[in-house]
Amino acid sequence: MYQPIPPRPPWETLPTMYDLPSELIGESGLPDEFHIFQPRLLNETCQPGNYPESEILLATDLNLYYDPRHFLWYKRPDWYLVLGVSRSTEQQSSRLSYVVWQEGVNPFLIVELLSPGTEGEDLGQTLREVNQPPTKWEVYERILRVPYYVVYDRYENNFRAFRLSGACYEPVALSESGLWLPEIGLGLGLWQGSYEGMTGLWLRWYDGQGWIPTQVERIEQERQRAETERQRAETERQRAEKLAEYLRSQGINPDELP
Numbered sequence: 001m002y003q004p005i006p007p008r009p010p011w012e013t014l015p016t017m018y019d020l021p022s023e024l025i026g027e028s029g030l031p032d033e034f035h036i037f038q039p040r041l042l043n044e045t046c047q048p049g050n051y052p053e054s055e056i057l058l059a060t061d062l063n064l065y066y067d068p069r070h071f072l073w074y075k076r077p078d079w080y081l082v083l084g085v086s087r088s089t090e091q092q093s094s095r096l097s098y099v100v101w102q103e104g105v106n107p108f109l110i111v112e113l114l115s116p117g118t119e120g121e122d123l124g125q126t127l128r129e130v131n132q133p134p135t136k137w138e139v140y141e142r143i144l145r146v147p148y149y150v151v152y153d154r155y156e157n158n159f160r161a162f163r164l165s166g167a168c169y170e171p172v173a174l175s176e177s178g179l180w181l182p183e184i185g186l187g188l189g190l191w192q193g194s195y196e197g198m199t200g201l202w203l204r205w206y207d208g209q210g211w212i213p214t215q216v217e218r219i220e221q222e223r224q225r226a227e228t229e230r231q232r233a234e235t236e237r238q239r240a241e242k243l244a245e246y247l248r249s250q251g252i253n254p255d256e257l258p
Contacts, residue, residue, distance in 0.1 A: 014101050015071050022063055022096040031061065034154060035113055037196045038203060039079040042111065045205040045212040046081065048184035054089075057082040063097035064107070066143055073133045075140075079111040083184070106144045109181070111203065112136070114153040122151050123160075124169075141169050148181060150188060150203070157201050159190050177206065186212075 039060040063074045085105050088094040112122045120126040124137030140146045149162040161179040162169035178189025191204040244254040
């Protein structure tokens, strides 16, 4: 491709998300229930406090185009987090894909949820075939240099995390709570509980106070707070009535007290 001098910016010379396919090509079927619910839980509980909501992109099964020399090469992470990019506020302008040369910011964290047959590529155990695009591991580690990469195998409840160190990913020794990311003041751990009516171990975000509540949990917490306040007010009303009754029994009109 001819590049004028001085070079024009990539958004003028390279394809945008409107020029690139946003659907899986040559692959059939839809994600199973776990691949729908788990990213949803991650979305609900991921609340980095040092970035405004308008600059946080939480992406699920969104094509990730990473190589401006090969426009049609992409990966499709199960879930990823990008910091410092504008989030679409209008439905009609929502992203069809994530194009790194158009956005100018690489993902901060990628999560892959293992399925039967995907473990080799997700964990960097497969070799790149001749004349084929690089593997996921190569893209995340060497091309995009994503700082954190998480892989979760729900069949064995195996949660593994990798941090970019120099040129390569190194395994992270997880604490009892999980993986703490100091850059955003949040941690990612395994939570035992029920989500969307399905009980098991889930990847979930936490902060210094504990697990970050989901929308349903926040509503329930607010309901419980309101009920506690109502009970407190009722207890206070009953106490006041008993005091007034006692004063009347002593010949004192409580309504005339200062």
